[in-house]
Amino acid sequence: ADTAVDRFAERVRRAPDAFAVRCAGTGERLTYRELDRRTAVLAGALAAAGAGPEHTVALLLERSVDLVVAAVAVVRAGAAYLPLHRDDASPRQQTILSDAGTRLLVTDRHTRDDAVVRYARDRGLRLLDVRAGSDAAAGDAPPGAGVSPDSLACVMFTSGSTGRPKGVGISQGALASLAADRWWSEGGAEKVLLHSPHAFDAFNLELWVPLLTGGEVVVAAPGHLGPAELARTVAETGVTGLWLTAGLFHAIAAEDPACLAGLRQVWTGGDAVSPDAVRAVRRALPHLTVVNGYGPTETTVFATRYAVRRLPADAVSVPVGGPLDGKRVLLLDDALRPVPPGVVGEVYLGGAGVARGYVGRAGAT
Template sequence: MSTSVTDAFRCRAARTPDAVALSAEPGSVNVTVTYAELDRWSDALAGELVEAGVRTGDRVAVCLERSPQLVVALLGVLKAGAAYVPIDPEDPESRVSMMLADAQVTVVVGQFFAGFTTLKVPPCPARSTVDGLPEVAPEDLAYLMFTSGSTGKPKSVMIEHRNITNLVTEPNYLDISQDDRFLLLAPVAFDAATFEIWGALLNGACLVLAPPGVMQAEELGDLLRRNEISILFLTAALFHRQIDVDVDAFKGLHTVISGGDVLSLPHVRALREAVPELQIVNAYGPTEATTYATCHRIGAGEVLAGALPIGAALQNVEIVIVDEEGNPVPAGTRGELWVGGAQVARGYWNRADLTAEKFVRGSWNGERYYRTGDEARKRADGVVEFLGRMDDQFKLRGFRIEPGEVENALTEHPQVRNAAVGLRTHPSGDRRLVAWVVKSGEELDKRALKAHMRANMPEHMVPAGFVVVDALPITGNGKTDRKALPEPDWNSKSLYI
């Protein structure tokens, strides 16, 4: 039976009022907030929001750095019956203005924006003085999240309370106890924060807040050790970088979850060898399916070859692979991945046209599904293999190329740590496949790399040129920034082999 985030949290606070809910490190003094204090504190903010005119279904923007006040704000907005719209304080003012206008927010908590009522998070009261807060239903809107890299007309996803509670209640992809310590590392406007925050707080665990801003790989290990973190999520790009810089950072964790892009098998092998007792989980899911839709727990003795599967559906989630007509295909057949069940979003805010296009009914059962636009196939055992974005695929000389397949083959070479590929136009006018590679050591034998690719890929999937970079550029959400890859120097002999 589904429940609201607020009811689930209140149950936890009543059960373990003195347990630590939040832990942060402002300066050298550690700050802790118990479940009872977080309950009172968020009640106080919810009361102020209601007094300011916020009603059930309203949208309230939250623009705060990572801090206890940020979590209080999110929970307070939900308790007021409203939906939060997370805003990254580092976002450009023009983008923030666009999001506030599009979401039709009534109030902003945190940073001041002209034209909007702004509330600050009040101090935590010594005792509870608030009553008369609205009832919150599982079907009520919990947040609006703008999809990363939105261009043109804004697009935000509507997530309901029941979507969140299903994600973190008795999960089949993770073992959570009250003794666990999660790290809040993701930007609040990135949906990995949904898992980090509510995965901790709706299970009675402790949420440790990383300092505001971007954290370097060299610093993360110290933070994890100092705070005895047991459960960690990292995007694929950050996961790879952390293994390269300080693989020992993962010692002490019992589970690391990674997703957002294809995981490199050499990195997974390196981590499994360095920390064999660690549970590594490969997660997959679009924002429209509330963070994760499938997860694959990598077995201690699992053979790591080819590509890592994205696993099986989460609890109360359904995964269907369909053909171009939207009909389910047999196991082993490629098709588009559709997500159904308890974590499918309500749709896109104020975009009825796009909602109708992407959120559809199955012709065979009438159930509602989100069309991911991802290509996948389901094995006979039900495990799903991700084959890439259908809209990321490109054609070269009439051949369809999936970049993830080429990148996976590149990272299988022992001298390549990371790789990205894309099409670039040569001065002669023809389009060529280019690879950007990060070396795993001092040397990179490009001839050997090209021979490796020819031995494993058809000729049209062998890069024509190789650009060596120190690191792949990463977006603010921790994904490879393909748009920021440098243009090849077509006159350089080192590009070719």
Template sequence: MPQQQAGQAHSVDIDEYNSTAVALPELPLHDLFTAQAARTPEAAALLCGEVELSYGQLDAASDAFARRLVAAGVRPGDRLGLLFDRSVEYVVAMLGVLKAGGAYVPLDARQPEERLSWMLRDTGAVLLLTDRRPGGTDFAGDLPVVRVGAEIAVVEGESVPLGLSVAAGQAAYVMYTSGSSGTPKGVVNTHRNVVELALDPWWASGRHRRVLAYSPLAFDSSTYELWVPLLSGGLAVILPAAKIDLGEIAEAIIRFEATAAYFTTALFDAMAHEAVDSLGRLEEIWTGGDVLSRTALEKVLAHCPGTTVVHAYGPTEATVFCSYQVFAPDTRTVERLHLGGPMANTAMYVLDERLRPTAPGAAGELYVAGSHLAAGYLGRAALTAERFTANP
């Protein structure tokens, strides 16, 4: 799919650059999580304030919630709205939806109620799952609302899976773009898309074993914050507050011994200037979403000699990240900032208006291809055909 304008400033062997093929499992997310839970049932999976859930507990709780959803009439392929504060209950509900064969639609309570109502209608959601009290979901209209609390995270006994067959190409979630240029677009990301992100060989370093999870749940970086640790036996350190300031993030990094985190470029810049010591506690930082400040980057590289910093690029349509530029501990100078290399099973090209590769130094449009690409825009076939261009 085409992205921002780009120029190939240096001669690159395109085939070598895009040689990213890696064999990854063709399984749904929840099956991979259950397999991980079987390997490390006692290991901590989620930490939120004083509440901690092990892999075994999370697997059992989400199995029980999936059975509850099926009993309520949820069927494979159904979409369910999720309106929660960050919490362990949200993750139980998210996994439960997937185990019931459905797809979740994360909603942001900070958005206008009219927009939330529109999203529920646009997705054809069959239920709204929420931790809000009655009166806090009037925007749902006649849509059935299931209110859940801490009880869904407490289950006695062994996991009892439903055993539903879910294909890797089935939708896992629908996440909406900002809509700043018109009607919000619901991006349909599949189980395969998220597996490609979460099991990318890059994370095998072990530096993402305790990931700080503070992004709004309707923001695509939350996909990284939850699924990368959960599919590898790591811990998602969830910050529960609706609004979190810079000082609270810095304190959480130290208090919970986080090893990795993602920051938007704006937040990275602020952290670099006001809380750089806390960044030095992290083993790896990912940052992206806008133009990265070279000054901020150089300050972090100088003050955090043992921290790997990764400059990432990727839209929601490419499942959070599709390329990355790495500044490892042995790389403390910045020669130039660029989009880096593609992630596993991903390819990137700079093409002209006739979809031909441009010459080095010539301007063109950046196209992204591969398994990170979403299934398209929900209910917008014409726009999907326009933006998700057939690969020549």
């Protein structure tokens, strides 16, 4: 099985001068060769600061090219990134840092004075600027040395709406598997907009699917992205694929579905998707493929997907479709027996992409 590091290195070898990441706000743009070098430099600095296998490195960064560089650099150093929300209350951030056993926090010029940074410093965490490192150090850090498909690559914390937040440990192989699904070959992954809050799992889709398939990550400017800003960003940067929560998809379908013009695919989910919203978008943009994705954080973003080609007029729901390549979906009864068609059962998900468990919480796992 592949690792995310292996797949990234392969893309660098195949097309080093293709564009890998672009910032919609500043216009900064890096090729795969340049991203490879930037991430190698930071990976060397991370390794020198103590990052390595089974270590979590917290990222407190603005949405930017630096955020992309930091996430890739962490996995190249063999460690796991833990993205933090700047908007989260400081107590939640403190809980997350403590539960994940984080010893290292990466900041930038926008975040280095945040309250959680003072907490981290007081607790003895080491602080590292995202622009740290040198070319000399990069030469001493072979990319992905000692990394295996089962190596911890990132930790994404649940919302905690039903109790204490849990850190979902996602492996290198799970990230590689997400990007290996055949669906991404249909054009949506050529230019993907990175705009979701990066402490939630959609960030992994927006980052790794384009990078590991030879596409380009288009980083939205920091701040809220409404329909007008979305339309402008898509038009100016040529975005082809976009993830929207079901709630945002519904709002855009009701207010201005034309703002999605120019896209090839829009992926939505996270809650039940309204058939009426899908119909509204398809009427306005018949060329656009709407994909309903289903899966908890514990299955690395998506476990199933359904491309809506046609939705019957009397449909009251949108199917969640079948499993991604390498994943399994079973509907079982209380005795763990498969249920026949038309009978309600419980969903069991397995195969590639299932998380390693909850970090530091063996009982919950």
